[in-house]
C-alpha cells in the first residue's frame with residue numbers, strides 16, 4: 593500500500609483519522625467514454641478487489657470481452673501497491689499500476705486503485721470509480737455488446753431504484769466491511785459493525801420475496817451486493833472481524849449469493865483463492881504476519897448448494 597503525492601510514491605498505510613474511523617478518499621478520474629470502438633478502451637482490474645470485480649462481472653454479463661481487453665494485477669499488493677506480474681501491461685509495459693496513473697497525470701496525488709478504465713486513443717484514464725465504470729460498460733458500450741439490450745444491468749425503468757439501492761448499500765455494507773476492518777478505535781469498529789449487521793438484516797428481509805434486489809432480473813445493484821457477499825464468510829468474517837453472524841446465517845442473502853455465483857456469466861469471474869490471498873497478504877496493518885487463514889471449510893461446496 594501507499595499513495596502518490598504530486599507524482600511521487602509514498603509507501604505506507606492509511607494515516608489514522610482523528611476519530612479512528614476509516615475514511616475512503618473519493619476517486620479522481622470521473623469522465624465518461626466518448627466514442628466507443630472495439631479495442632479502444634482497456635480495463636485494469638484485480639479479481640480480488642470487490643470494486644474491480646463489479647466491472648469484471650458487468651463486462652462479462654454484457655458480453656464485452658471481445659471489445660474491452662482486461663489486464664489483471666497481481667493479488668499481492670505490497671509496498672509498491674498493485675503490480676503487474678503474470679498478466680503484463682500491454683499498453684505501456686508498466687511494472688506498477690502507479691505508472692498507469694502517472695501516464696495519465698505525472699503530478700497525480702491520491703491512491704492508486706483498481707478498477708481503471710483507460711482510453712488508448714487519448715492516452716489517459718477515463719474513470720476509476722467502479723460504479724461509474726459499471727454503468728458505462730452497460731450503457732455506453734451497448735452497441736458493442738453481444739448480449740441483447742433487454743439484458744441491460746440498468747434498464748431505464750429500474751434506474752432510480754437501482755441508484756437508490758446502490759446508495760443504500762454502499763456505506764453500511766460495501767464500505768462497511770472496510771470501516772469495520774480498518775477501524776482504529778473500538779468505538780469506530782462498534783459503529784461500523786452495528787451498521788453492517790443492521791443493513792444485512794434489512795436486505796435479507798428484502799430478498800425474502802424477490803430473487804434479485806430490484807425484482808426478477810439482475811441489475812448493477814445485485815452485482816454491487818454480490819461482490820461483498822461473496823467475500824464475507826471467506827475473509828471479512830475473520831480478517832475484518834465481521835463475525836456477529838456468518839453470511840450463510842442470513843437465509844435469503846445466502847440464497848442470493850448462490851444464485852449470483854451459479855450464473856454462467858458471473859461464476860468465471862470469481863477467484864476465491866486470489867481473494868483470500870490478497871486480503872490476508874496485502875493488508876499487513878490488519879494481519880502483520882501475512883499468514884493466510886485456512887478456512888472457511890467447505891465454502892465452495894456450500895456455494896454450490898442448489899438455490
Ligand SMILES: N[C@@H](CCC(=O)N[C@@H](CS)C(=O)NCC(=O)O)C(=O)O
Nearest residue numbers: 641643703704705706707720721722
Ligand atoms: N471507490 C473506488 C474504490 C476502489 C478501491 O478502493 N480499490 C482498492 C482495492 S479493493 C484499491 O485499489 N486499493 C488500493 C489503495 O487504496 O491503495 C471504486 O469503487 O472503484
